[in-house]
């Protein structure tokens with residue numbers, strides 16, 4: 001008494017594609033990925049070149065507008081972002097409603113959703129209002145992220161300092177206190193900017209697709225971004241950088257690695273090596289290559305080359321590149337494998353890792369939402385393969 005596939009013929013033909021492995025849901029001009037060859041292009045520019053020569057705010061401009069800015073456009077863009085960094089003072093009440101031990105992603109998801117209550121009266125069907133929403137989001141996300149951290153630490157919120165650049169300002173709001181300003185190391189500020197860049201967009205991943213789907217109903221963009229944050233949180237997606245560190249700590253010593261690798265290969269064991277594998281990349285993730293270099297720079301600058309967790313990470317990386325199981329399945333270290341190590345070295349607590357990913361990805365989510373909102377679009381409505389009961393009568397009483 002189960003409707004089988006034949007029952008669907010009457011409803012018209014459609015594809016059954018669990019996990020959307022081979023179904024395109026939209027057209028997009030923003031980001032191109034060739035997973036087989038490890039290629040990632042934003043508006044045509046390779047991520048390696050952008051990471052080398054550009055910075056996060058310029059990349060934001062490129063993702064949203066489609067072209068690199070002129071010097072004047074770049075200056076205006078940066079200035080406008082710096083004018084929107086403060087959040088409404090009433091936002092602090094939202095923070096105060098959360099338990100101090102709440103996960104910062106839970107706080108961020110709620111607070112960003114609440115931004116829709118502050119910016120709800122605009123007609124987002126015109127580009128001008130969409131632009132203002134973009135400036136607000138890009139500018140306020142580091143402030144909100146740092147507030148999530150300060151709140152869970154029981155420390156007062158630190159106001160943005162607009163003369164600092166984007167990454168410096170974030171570090172300032174995270175680590176300065178009313179007792180003294182955090183001394184910003186340029187190597188760390190640059191590494192943070194790279195982390196933001198490398199996480200800025202990655203076409204139709206789970207969180208971006210969620211934002212598009214929510215946006216396709218005409219929902220408020222701040223609420224759509226909150227839905228992206230929720231989707232990003234899971235350990236199979238943005239939560240992986242946090243899971244990598246938890247796993248390295250659980251392994252605890254290079255001598256225990258073999259046991260964990262054996263667990264990862266055991267099909268009866270749900271354990272997976274966090275930070276390895278990717279749905280699209282079946283080659284080295286180009287972002288992971290840049291992140292690996294940045295990781296070495298940061299650890300050298302901080303004198304942490306002999307860090308025990310790093311030793312475990314390096315050994316795992318080596319095993320994955322040499323082991324038949326990983327080679328056969330094309331499982332390479334992904335971007336989150338290295339970003340977690342950098343963030344830990346910088347002194348950012350593990351629970352903030354995914355928050356930083358969300359903050360960086362906001363421009364990607366926004367760009368996709370904006371691209372969709374600029375064109376004619378239909379509400380997203382996936383189909384299903386029904387495998388439940390066929391029609392039956394409610395028992396007579």
Ligand code: ACO
Nearest residue numbers: 235236237238240264272273274275276277278279329334
């Ligand atoms: N450790 C051990 N085995 C793995 C791993 C892993 N990390 N990842 C995949 N495999 C194995 C699977 O067991 C499967 O083996 P089988 O063919 O013998 O059954 C094979 O590799 C293919 O795996 P799938 O689950 O089909 O790959 P999928 O594309 O669905 O999943 C994912 C991709 C979710 C990223 C997966 O590799 C994973 O769970 N990795 C760990 C989590 C992680 O690092 N996520 C971050 C992704 S990057 C990002 O979000 C920025």
